[in-house]
Amino acid sequence: MRDLADRALDVARSEGASYADIRIIRYRRQRIETEDKRVSGLMDEEELGAGVRVIADGCWGFAGTAELTKEAIERAAREAVAVARASSLAKPDRPVILAPERVHSVTFKPEVKVDPFTVPISDKANLLIRVGEAMLANAAVRKTEGWMLFKREQKLFANTEGSLIDIDVTTSAAGYTASAVANNDCKSRSFEPPPRTSGYENIPVEMMLAEAPRVAEQAVQHCFAKETPVGKKDLILDPLHLALTIHESVGHATELDRVLGMEESLAGRSFATPEKLGNFRYGSGVVNFTADNTLPGGLASFGFDDDGVPAQRWAIVEEGILRGYSTSREVAPFIGATQSRGGNRADHWGSIPIVRIPNLSLEPGRKKLSLDELIADTADGIFIEGMGSFSIDQMRLNFQFGGDCFWEIKNGKIVGMLKNVTYQSITPKFWGSCDAICDERFWVPNGVLTCGKGDPMQIAQMTHGASPARFRQIDVGGASARMRSYKNPS
Numbered sequence: 322m323r324d325l326a327d328r329a330l331d332v333a334r335s336e337g338a339s340y341a342d343i344r345i346i347r348y349r350r351q352r353i354e355t356e357d358k359r360v361s362g363l364m365d366e367e368e369l370g371a372g373v374r375v376i377a378d379g380c381w382g383f384a385g386t387a388e389l390t391k392e393a394i395e396r397a398a399r400e401a402v403a404v405a406r407a408s409s410l411a412k413p414d415r416p417v418i419l420a421p422e423r424v425h426s427v428t429f430k431p432e433v434k435v436d437p438f439t440v441p442i443s444d445k446a447n448l449l450i451r452v453g454e455a456m457l458a459n460a461a462v463r464k465t466e467g468w469m470l471f472k473r474e475q476k477l478f479a480n481t482e483g484s485l486i487d488i489d490v491t492t493s494a495a496g497y498t499a500s501a502v503a504n505n506d507c508k509s510r511s512f513e514p515p516p517r518t519s520g521y522e523n524i525p526v527e528m529m530l531a532e533a534p535r536v537a538e539q540a541v542q543h544c545f546a547k548e549t550p551v552g553k554k555d556l557i558l559d560p561l562h563l564a565l566t567i568h569e570s571v572g573h574a575t576e577l578d579r580v581l582g583m584e585e586s587l588a589g590r591s592f593a594t595p596e597k598l599g600n601f602r603y604g605s606g607v608v609n610f611t612a613d614n615t616l617p618g619g620l621a622s623f624g625f626d627d628d629g630v631p632a633q634r635w636a637i638v639e640e641g642i643l644r645g646y647s648t649s650r651e652v653a654p655f656i657g658a659t660q661s662r663g664g665n666r667a668d669h670w671g672s673i674p675i676v677r678i679p680n681l682s683l684e685p686g687r688k689k690l691s692l693d694e695l696i697a698d699t700a701d702g703i704f705i706e707g708m709g710s711f712s713i714d715q716m717r718l719n720f721q722f723g724g725d726c727f728w729e730i731k732n733g734k735i736v737g738m739l740k741n742v743t744y745q746s747i748t749p750k751f752w753g754s755c756d757a758i759c760d761e762r763f764w765v766p767n768g769v770l771t772c773g774k775g776d777p778m779q780i781a782q783m784t785h786g787a788s789p790a791r792f793r794q795i796d797v798g799g800a801s802a803r804m805r806s807y808k809n810p811s
């Protein structure tokens with residue numbers, strides 16, 4: 322592999338590239354899906370290939386190959402340079418300039434206690450089927466779904482600056498859902514333990530079985546739940562729910578390529594423009610968002626990004642003020658940064674790396690505060706658990722979120738379940754209304770496994786940790802109220 326990498330870089334250089342890198346990657350992926358008491362989907366694949374990226378005449382060029390021979394690698398390197406030269410005909414405003422980076426010669430291989438690919442598929446499927454059976458024991462549960470996902474990425478990165486980086490990272494995740502039909506309605510409830518870059522030891526087998534009856538019961542309870550109230554409510558959001566809110570309203574909003582207008586697909590720009598850096602109030606004083614690609618087990622903890630930049634920890638929002646972005650070596654100089662934050666990642670050897678959301682977490686509250694105490698301190702609110710529907714505008718400002726499960730809070734007590742709850746807000750107003758965050762005992766590193774970005778779309782993963790947090794006087798139930806009052810136009 323090392324020889325092939327050297328050869329690609331030599332060819333790119335001799336063809337006139339001022340910079341080149343190569344990623345040679347072997348992927349192993351396995352996904353098991355069950356419905357009720359049967360296996361409904363099975364994917365188990367292995368794939369190997371290389372991508373060569375170059376700068377020539379001030380422009381990027383890229384080519385990939387699934388054939389790992391000397392000839393194919395040389396061809397890819399020549400093709401990448403030809404693509405860069407063709408791109409330069411479009412006369413871009415400025416040449417690509419990379420933020421400087423040190424030379425790294427290193428291996429990154431976090432510990433995997435149990436290689437998930439050595440665990441028989443039948444064992445995994447049987448666990449999901451047992452979970453399904455446990456949920457179907459509840460007569461009102463009519464449908465169950467279970468899944469497990471395992472990924473291993475073994476990557477050799479080399480560039481013309483002399484870096485040589487070996488990466489070997491495994492990801493393990495699982496989850497399930499029960500859907501109930503009762504009371505003239507159909508509702509669901511899900512269970513998703515935090516996905517992590519780790520081995521099969523991350524699959525909490527006993528907990529998955531133990532939680533199944535509760536998940537089934539709550540799916541049924543959801544059918545009988547009271548319709549959402551409409552109006553301003555105090556919301557308490559659980560860590561899994563917050564993972565999605567953070568992802569959409571903070572993560573994507575602080576990807577610098579989007580901020581700069583260089584990448585606009587899929588609700589692609591951002592209000593969080595560079596003149597706001599260091600002075601814009603993104604949230605209240607208790608709100609701190611930290612990016613941390615060094616987080617052990619983090620879904621974006623790959624040691625180095627696809628620019629060959631090491632994983633880092635830095636502030637995105639500090640005591641409510643916008644402090645940073647996720648960057649690549651290409652976009653970092655646009656904000657005067659002297660080093661990239663290491664956020665450039667591709668989802669495949671055949672994809673060009675793009676700026677990605679890091680592991681991005683809401684810091685726990687500094688004062689001792691439990692979830693029970695937070696609920697006890699709330700007079701009229703809703704406690705929302707899990708992820709549901711969402712939509713957000715192309716500037717990452719106006720949004721609406723649903724959830725997986727909703728509990729009505731009256732005078733400091735949970736009094737029952739609600740359904741069809743959605744809330745609407747505007748990013749800085751929403752985070753500005755956050756007045757309490759539970760302490761570190763309640764912090765959970767959930768995450769997103771299927772973040773889509775770019776065109777053609779690439780899929781990435783990242784962790785979003787949080788403790789339960791409270792948001793004051795948020796507009797709730799508008800969507801549901803509009804739906805109920807909607808009449809056919811005559």
Ligand SMILES: [Zn+2]
Pocket residue numbers: 568573771772773774
């Ligand atoms: Zn995303």
